[in-house]
Amino acid sequence: xxxxxxxSPSGDFAPRQRPWARHTFxxxxxALTASATSAIAQTSVDNSGDLSRAxxxxxxxxxxxxxxxxATVGVTLPWKEWKxxxxxxxxxxxxxxxxxxxxxxGRRSYDSTWMFGVKPVWRWRPDAGRSPWFxxxxxxxxxxxxxxxxxxxxxxxxxxxxxxLGVGYSFGEQRQHEVQLRVEHVSNAxxxxxxxxxxxxxxxxxxxx
Numbered sequence: 001x002x003x004x005x006x007x008s009p010s011g012d013f014a015p016r017q018r019p020w021a022r023h024t025f026x027x028x029x030x031a032l033t034a035s036a037t038s039a040i041a042q043t044s045v046d047n048s049g050d051l052s053r054a055x056x057x058x059x060x061x062x063x064x065x066x067x068x069x070x071a072t073v074g075v076t077l078p079w080k081e082w083k084x085x086x087x088x089x090x091x092x093x094x095x096x097x098x099x100x101x102x103x104x105x106g107r108r109s110y111d112s113t114w115m116f117g118v119k120p121v122w123r124w125r126p127d128a129g130r131s132p133w134f135x136x137x138x139x140x141x142x143x144x145x146x147x148x149x150x151x152x153x154x155x156x157x158x159x160x161x162x163x164x165l166g167v168g169y170s171f172g173e174q175r176q177h178e179v180q181l182r183v184e185h186v187s188n189a190x191x192x193x194x195x196x197x198x199x200x201x202x203x204x205x206x207x208x209x
Contacts, residue, residue, distance in 0.1 A: 051208040052132075052175035053078055053092060058206035060098075062184070064198050066152045067105050070115070074098025076206070083129075090129030093122050096138060104150045113146040117162055132170045139163040142186060153196040157188045164202070180204040 055077050062070040079093040100115040119140025125131045142162050148155040168180030182204060187197030 052170040054208045056206040056208040060204040062200040062202045072100040089126040117142040156192045
């Protein structure tokens with residue numbers, strides 16, 4: 001009773017077990033991250049420092065058109081010595097390393113793929129870096145274990161570029177928590193055709209330690 005119907009290339013309808021396959025990974029990663037966050041919180045050193053510039057772990061949900069979505073877990077590793085002043089604020093950078101599980105209306109026998117990514121990110125905070133608000137941008141590389149081939153579009157490469165813009169807010173006694181709204185574009189930058197690209201709206205929660 002959990003099956004849905006999809007149209008095969010021949011035009012016939014066939015059952016596909018989508019709901020559990022689509023959401024099991026998200027539930028698992030959320031539970032795993034919650035457990036890790038709790039353990040870290042219990043062992044954190046009690047100090048008054050600003051943790052918003054420290055390394056972090058995060059979970060993220062992503063949504064695109066035509067039923068595509070993704071669940072992501074990742075870590076950020078700060079560039080501790082690098083910073084720059086810009087427009088009355090401060091820019092700092094970090095590496096973002098992550099793994100995502102994409103689910104979509106597949107045109108082949110599968111309707112999901114794993115995506116691994118690494119991305120340098122530049123984050124700007126107003127008020128000389130003291131503001132809890134921030135904006136950021138990044139561009140990096142991704143690899144999909146299976147090419148992204150849906151009933152609406154087809155990626156020609158497993159390696160692609162991912163670029164994003166985001167805004168966020170840090171909170172907590174040491175600004176160890178953050179939430180972020182992002183828009184990300186994934187494509188191969190025209191290296192090989194077809195290259196339709198995909199745009200995602202993303203919501204992220206991160207914990208710094």
